[in-house]
Amino acid sequence: MKNLPSAARQAQIRERFAGGPGVSVSELAREFGVSEMTIRRDLAALEGQSHIQRTHGGAMLTQRMMLEFDYRDRRELHRKQKQAIAAAARKLIQPGQRLILDNGTTSLELAALLKDGQHLTVITPSLAVASELQHTPGVEVILLGGVIRRGSPDLTGPVTENCLELFAADFAFQGADGIGHDGAIYNTDLRLARVDKIMRRVANKSCLLADHSKIGATALVRSGTLADVDIFITDTGAPAATLKRFAILGPQIITVKP
Amino acid sequence: MKNLPSAARQAQIRERFAGGPGVSVSELAREFGVSEMTIRRDLAALEGQSHIQRTHGGAMLTQRMMLEFDYRDRRELHRKQKQAIAAAARKLIQPGQRLILDNGTTSLELAALLKDGQHLTVITPSLAVASELQHTPGVEVILLGGVIRRGSPDLTGPVTENCLELFAADFAFQGADGIGHDGAIYNTDLRLARVDKIMRRVANKSCLLADHSKIGATALVRSGTLADVDIFITDTGAPAATLKRFAILGPQIITVKP
DNA sequence: AAGAATTCGAACAAATAAAAACATTTACAC
DNA sequence: GTGTAAATGTTTTTATTTGTTCGAATTCTT
Missing domain, CATH: 3.40.50.1360 (Rossmann fold)
Structure with a gap:
């Protein structure tokens, strides 16, 4: 996989997220045949527009965050x-x-x-x-x-x-x-x-x-x-x-x- | 299991809890191919987000019932x-x-x-x-x-x-x-x-x-x-x-x- | 209750990754 | 071709993460 325009590569990266919990920078750099710096820049761009979140070593889909309100569940009674x-x-x-x-x-x-x-x-x-x-x-x-x-x-x-x-x-x-x-x-x-x-x-x-x-x-x-x-x-x-x-x-x- | 960035691994660990009431440190360390210390640090991080409660030798889901209002967490950006x-x-x-x-x-x-x-x-x-x-x-x-x-x-x-x-x-x-x-x-x-x-x-x-x-x-x-x-x-x-x-x-x- | 066996956490060292600054290539217009 | 801007690569510096060791704390066993 070589010589993709950056936008196309970023689109490809986005597909990656369907597969697993996250992707790693080094892995992506190898697969696309570009430097890790480029991948980082891609991820930085994607982070702004898409629902991904950068992490050390890669990126993952933004977590669904849950708000916790304490709650004693008394539903069991009757x-x-x-x-x-x-x-x-x-x-x-x-x-x-x-x-x-x-x-x-x-x-x-x-x-x-x-x-x-x-x-x-x-x-x-x-x-x-x-x-x-x-x-x-x-x-x-x-x-x-x-x-x-x-x-x-x-x-x-x-x-x-x-x-x-x-x-x-x-x-x-x-x-x-x-x-x-x-x-x-x-x-x-x-x-x-x-x-x-x-x-x-x-x-x-x-x-x-x-x-x-x-x-x-x-x-x-x-x-x-x-x-x-x-x-x-x-x-x-x-x-x-x-x-x-x-x-x-x-x-x-x-x-x-x- | 291949090398995942730490955040992705923590997300995976959270998934683990769906299967049973608790997981053990040694088990997780083996599955992810990292040291037990790393798992402990992961668990400590997850505990900080109050998703789990740590126990000796592992962790379990938080006891307290929570209401889940979930949303995409954008907090990481800047x-x-x-x-x-x-x-x-x-x-x-x-x-x-x-x-x-x-x-x-x-x-x-x-x-x-x-x-x-x-x-x-x-x-x-x-x-x-x-x-x-x-x-x-x-x-x-x-x-x-x-x-x-x-x-x-x-x-x-x-x-x-x-x-x-x-x-x-x-x-x-x-x-x-x-x-x-x-x-x-x-x-x-x-x-x-x-x-x-x-x-x-x-x-x-x-x-x-x-x-x-x-x-x-x-x-x-x-x-x-x-x-x-x-x-x-x-x-x-x-x-x-x-x-x-x-x-x-x-x-x-x-x-x-x- | 005492001792053994785990498990935990802190400190440090090593590995790995990110960011910044700078150099280079590529793409494209003229 | 040449100039220019964008994209990519390189190098260096900085920050984060991981592994290891070891003493302290906790649980299990007897």
């Missing part, structure tokens, strides 16, 4: 139920809708089900949801602003609330940390509770997702009651009598079996 | 200059200030320098900056809301702009994709340009960070001129005559040598 509940929620969604997903694990399961490429807009304060959907072609992800809680992959605070006010969505999907027998909805965090409240207000319809283990549990803050939500999805582990009482408060109740 | 520029910018910052950092790689280098725990508030549309600072005790990170650009770890759009308007900061630090000889500031993306413009407005002082390779370059959108910024930091590779002309436009000019 995961079956949560997935079933998410699947039921998925059925409520029509193409073209604007959805709000909160930062619960059930919402995250729902996000995973949105990957089949319908045209959707997802508004969320959850970095986990955003991460899940970032590469999904049909879905536009709008991340709400806010303060990053240490050790929690989501955004809360006045900024988040303010951001949320900008939107009008078709559906809000949210979880809860507890649902009292009187239908009160509880959250463990005040800031999350405030955000949840606003979500319900800016969405046309709101949908509460909670497996049966949450029924009867309470937590720090009351963010509202079942009377504020339009649809409540839970699993068949929930006692029928309680659900009957809940229904009187207003929401349509959907039970799924895991 | 990194020396960018780090020097970031260091100069760091000196401008006083404890207690509220800072805006944009989504350039130079801002990311600056973020890394803020880790020494002063009391600071950082407002940014960059997931990379947020990720970098999320564990820093003295720093509160406020992530702006917005649309996640595919393949880019940052937020833009009307929501971002609206979010920004909520704030008043002491300093805005931003990069540029090009600076014309007439002092015009260029960005490759219209939405980023709009965001940059607002940043300058809501910050008391604005500071442009750009290595000399940007001088003379142009890009799609003009986001403003040097007359709009208070401080311009670049490296000593910039031609003195040009800098003199820039100074007439108003900004204080700081040059650092890499």
